[in-house]
Amino acid sequence: MGKSRIYLLAALLLLGPTGTSFGALNVVVSLKPIHSLVAALMQGVAEPKLLLTDAQSPHSMTLRPSQMRMLTDADLIVWIGPALEPSLSQVLQSDRYRAALVSLIDVQDLHLLPIREHEAWQSHGHAHHQEHTQPDSASEAPIYDSHIWLSPENAVRMVRYLTRILTGLDQSHREQYMENSRALLARLQTLDDLIRVKLEPIKNIPYVVFHDAYQYFEAHYGLNTVGSVNIDPDRLSGPRHIHRLQETIRRTKARCLFSEPQFEPKMVHTLVEKLGLGSAELDPLGQQLAAGPDSYFILMKGLSDNLTGCLSREMNQ
Known part of the structure; x- marks a missing residue:
């Protein structure tokens, strides 16, 4: 206990x-x-x-x-x-x-x-x-x-x-x-x-996130995240990891890189430009939402909407 x-x-x-x-x-x-x-x-x-x-x-x-x-x-x-x-x-x-x-x-x-x-x-x-x-x-x-x-x-x-x-x-x-x-x-x-119905068409498309905050969401809905820029959002990853991440993105043909509204790391923009990735935001804390009984639902729906929006867009290009 x-x-x-x-x-x-x-x-x-x-x-x-x-x-x-x-x-x-x-x-x-x-x-x-x-x-x-x-x-x-x-x-x-x-x-x-x-x-x-x-x-x-x-x-x-x-x-x-x-x-x-x-x-x-x-x-x-x-x-x-x-x-x-x-x-x-x-x-x-x-x-x-x-x-x-x-x-x-x-x-x-x-x-x-x-x-x-x-x-x-x-x-x-x-x-x-x-x-x-x-x-x-x-x-x-x-x-x-x-x-x-x-x-x-x-x-x-x-x-x-x-x-x-x-x-x-x-x-x-x-x-x-x-x-x-x-x-x-x-x-x-x-x-x-x-959310399950919403994510079904894009759940196998590979993508990358800013930091490793989403594995419960990914595991529950069977999504195909292949890497993160950082594990700890307050500590930047070193060159070795970034090099491996670029290799992973190329190998898996990842389509999108998702940033977070509370962080503005230059590396995210660099990877998006260098590798031709789509980009959007995910907000695991709902920091841009008004507090109240609806915010959890808006947060979760926002994750599914933004994932679907970017991955569907890139899939159809």
Whole structure:
């Protein structure tokens, strides 16, 4: 059992069946895609607070005093975990936060994929369904890829888990949470079906991404990503990797290179021009979207639309 689950059980016992004596739960969520799912679950009860701004990267952000107060005042803090959010991990080491902390990477029965090395791109690997533990500290090397929300299957599991947490902490709104959960799960299934149909014509066309954030999406829909410019978005790859990537692009006849709106690396533009690739953007965090219960759905649909747009265009040329 992960440490976050032990602390969460303690929180359930301490807060009791009514959650908080001051009314609805004060919930803080670190990332926009997860905030969207929590907001959908809490509709008609309260609005969760989004911790990170669009200008902040989960990989390397500094919290403002107002954000520290948000964490201090929260009844429940929902985040992915230390591998994706190392700076936040340092803050959350304090005992005053741990009793109300949900680390979604530790949710039971998630489909987890190991972090890929550049040399192992041709295989998506095998999802892990058993009891798993990601390192508790950001200083330890992570085992699994933390971009878990990009799998609709994982989104369903997280929604079910969060529903249990919310109803346990705030039983006075149990029926509302359960009704919202049923509606959200149905909406996720519809989204999954629509995206699968949308991607079917282009799923075998090879392409390259800016950094390795999308393997859950790729594995779920059977897409043909053949490489990334970087694995870590905050650290540029060396000449050796870029040379190998160019060879891979030529060998596989990759059609498009997808950048991200929060990064403007010169290497992306260089590769697009040099190799005659199509280009478009993918946004795994939804940083250009308004926060709220719809943003997860807009994010996922945006990924499928932009993939289909570029790859279909290049396929027909």
